[in-house]
Amino acid sequence: MIFVDRKGTNSYKWDMRPKDAPEDLISMWVADMDFKSPESVIEALKKRVEHGVFGYTFKDNEYFESLIYWMESYHDTKIKKEWIVPIPGVIFGAAAALRLFTNEGDKVIIQPPVYWPFFSTIKENKREIVTNNLVFKDGEYKMDFEDLKEKVKGAKAFILCSPHNPVGRVWSEEELTNLIEILKENDILLISDEIHADLIYKKFYSIVKFHKMYDKIIVLTSPHKTFNIPSLHIANALIPNERIRKEFEDYVKALHLHMTNPLSTIAMIAAYRKGREWLGEALKYIRENMRMVVEWARDKHFVDAYLPEGTYLLWLDFRKTGFDGDRIFEKLLKNGLWLQNGKSFGCAGNGFMRMNVATSREVVKEALKRIEKTFG
Ligand SMILES: Cc1ncc(COP(=O)(O)O)c(C=O)c1O
Incomplete structure (x- = not known):
């Protein structure tokens, strides 16, 4: 390196x-x-900078295809082009989901110890934090499903950190299935922050893989962490459910956050294709x-x-x-x-x-x- x-x-x-x-x-x-x-990312950026004109641009088909290719080749996960909604960042995606699909004062569940902006995003958007703490035993963190079954009562959304920052768990298929069953039974929106998905030492299961079991989901992914480009602000929401997607897409557009930065776009494509x-x-x-x-x-x-x-x-x-x-x-x-x-x-x-x-x-x-x- x-x-x-x-x-x-x-x-x-x-x-x-x-x-x-x-x-x-x-x-x-x-x-x-x-x-x-x-180097592939740096070269692509250099070439674009040397072009010297930074007029308005749009995301072409290759933007979407590069993410589809990455999800399939790296994670063995098939996604459809129409599910992809480009956004400027993962936490933006979580905040947007909360603003759209929950109301002020609604309960949102998280699993501490967890990435601190989960707390601040819920608070800043005037929702109520409900904690379903992870349990630490014999050097390993596990989800507490019994506690969750209580906490879901009256809650509206759940933010999953997958893989989990800071404890480093890559949740198993069985753990995710158990989680989804509980959320489905209680009609809870599942927001899955998968920004660390590519930094793994065992098999990773994206929540999008479970969309046939439950599609009240918003999966947030990004090349930020993987290729060390977080200041380029490029991320994607994967939303299989058409109604949820349409509302989310309209919201992003209404705030004019769908506009394209050619440098971030090019960096993402180079990273997913050649990184x-x-x-x-x-x-x-x-x-x-x-x-x-x-x-x-x-x-x-x-x-x-x-x-x-x-x-x-x-x-x-x-x-x-x-x-x-x-x-x-x-x-x-x-x-x-x-x-x-x-x-x-x-x-x-x-x-x-x-x-x-x-x-x-x-x-x-x-x-x-x-x-x-x-x-x-
Ligand atoms: C779990 C998690 N989610 C989100 C982010 C930040 O994502 P973004 O910069 O795309 O908003 C981080 C950065 O550390 C993170 O660890």
Whole structure:
């Protein structure tokens, strides 16, 4: 993989430094990579930039075909062109779905510890958060279906994180079937955030695969995480149900968010058509980083680490230190390591830190030294 120094690029991860952080701070919080994007993506963008004219453009057939090709070749999942609704981002898609298909004050279920914008999106859109916490046992997180059966009563929507950020689960076919059965019985809209779908170490099942069983679904996917292009703002909603799709599409159009940015469009096509080899190498590199951390943590009295099934994120359990999450975060920061405080994923994340290992081996090794210095 090719690593680039990202400092001085208005990078959330490297340039939004917390106050009083040491000069040589290592940043492993935000979920983007320190790898250069695939050469095929960069070349396609260069060619388009060199053209030099950026007049209005539209998405041609190849835009849709490249996603259909990716879903079939990488995930063995057939989708239809008419199901695809282009959107500027996954969280936009979730917010739009909530605004369209639920009302103010309606209950929306999420599964903490979970990606914090799930909380804020529900709150900012004046809906009510209902938590169906994941259960952590013997180093693995599972869904709590008994609790869910209670929580669905009176709820209107459910936001699934699949694969799950931060805990790294890639949900099994059986788990997803159980989930859908409960949601179907209670007529709950299923919004599935599948932004991490391509970053997997076992088979991934998209919710769209289950559309014949239940089609009150909105699946949100994007090349953002996979090919390290999140600032290009290009994502897609997959909506098999015609009525739901029409309403969603009309909403996107009404806000004029269907307009095309030729650079993002071109980047997505190049990534889905020619990025697979690069992704394979990235995943191999990331997996080695993960193994190194898990191996290192094996005999440590202050941390437990587990290999996730997907994502490039490690969910480190520091509860053995006996400190509150904020204290763990501050102590690490003081020693020059910026991890994501587990508490930001809900109370269920207290005592955990999320570590993004889509970076160089050297950075990971240095991070481990700093953790050891803090708690060893
Ligand atoms: C689970 C999850 N969903 C959504 C996003 C952000 O998606 P977007 O930038 O397309 O809104 C992230 C980014 O970290 C994420 O981890």
